[in-house]
Amino acid sequence: MRITLVGSRHFGVTTLNMLRDHGIVIARVVVHDGEDRLAAAARAAGLDVVVQANPKIVAASEIAPGTELIVTAHSHARVSKEALAASRLGGIGYHPSLLPRHRGIAAVEWTIKERDPIAGGTIYHLADRMDAGAIAAQDWIFVKKGETARELWERALAPLGLRLLAQVIDHAKTHKTLPAEPQDEEFATKAPSLDGKH
Structure with missing residues (x-):
C-alpha cells in the first residue's frame, strides 16, 4: 500500500x-x-x-x-x-466530529461551545466540499464536564483518529476498496473558526 x-x-x-x-x-x-x-x-x-x-x-x-x-x-x-x-483510491482525512455535525476548522471548539455531551471522530473521503465526503469510519466518545477543546483533543479525539485511520487503511489493504456511507445533509452543521482567523 x-x-x-x-x-x-x-x-x-x-x-x-x-x-x-x-x-x-x-x-x-x-x-x-x-x-x-x-x-x-x-x-x-x-x-x-x-x-x-x-x-x-x-x-x-x-x-x-x-x-x-x-x-x-x-x-x-x-x-x-x-x-x-x-x-x-482517492483520499481520506480525519475530522474530529461526528460528521456531518461540526463541519469546519473548529470542530472540537464547537463541540465544547455547544456543550455536546458526546463527541466523536470521522474518517471521510476527501471531496470538493469541505468535510462533506462519504464516511469511511466513525466512532464516538463522551465529553467530560469542564473539559477544554485541547484536553478533549489530546485525551480522546487524537487517539481515536489514529485508531480509525488504522482501521480504514487495514480495510483498504485487505479489500482494495474503502467503505463509503453518504453523509446525511439534514444533520449538517458548520464549525467556522471562533476567533475570526484561519
Whole structure:
C-alpha cells in the first residue's frame, strides 16, 4: 500500500509513525511549511518531502507517482480533484466530529461551545466540499464536564483518529476498496473558526 501523507504538526507526526508501524509504504510527505515538525520527522526517516506551492491547495504534481491512497492529517489545504484522481483510491482525512455535525476548522471548539455531551471522530473521503465526503469510519466518545477543546483533543479525539485511520487503511489493504456511507445533509452543521482567523 503506497500512501502520500499530507499534513502538519503533532497529529501529522503521530499519523506518520502509525503508518510506518502498520508496514505502509509512505511514498511522499506533503507539507505546507518546510519547517513544520512533520517535515522534520519525515526527513529524519529518509522520506521524500514536498512543500506545497500553494499552502491552500495540494496539486496533482505534488502527489507521489503510484500513490494508492492520499491520507491527510492536520492539513487545512484542499486536495484538488486532479490530485485525488492521481491516487487509485482517492483520499481520506480525519475530522474530529461526528460528521456531518461540526463541519469546519473548529470542530472540537464547537463541540465544547455547544456543550455536546458526546463527541466523536470521522474518517471521510476527501471531496470538493469541505468535510462533506462519504464516511469511511466513525466512532464516538463522551465529553467530560469542564473539559477544554485541547484536553478533549489530546485525551480522546487524537487517539481515536489514529485508531480509525488504522482501521480504514487495514480495510483498504485487505479489500482494495474503502467503505463509503453518504453523509446525511439534514444533520449538517458548520464549525467556522471562533476567533475570526484561519
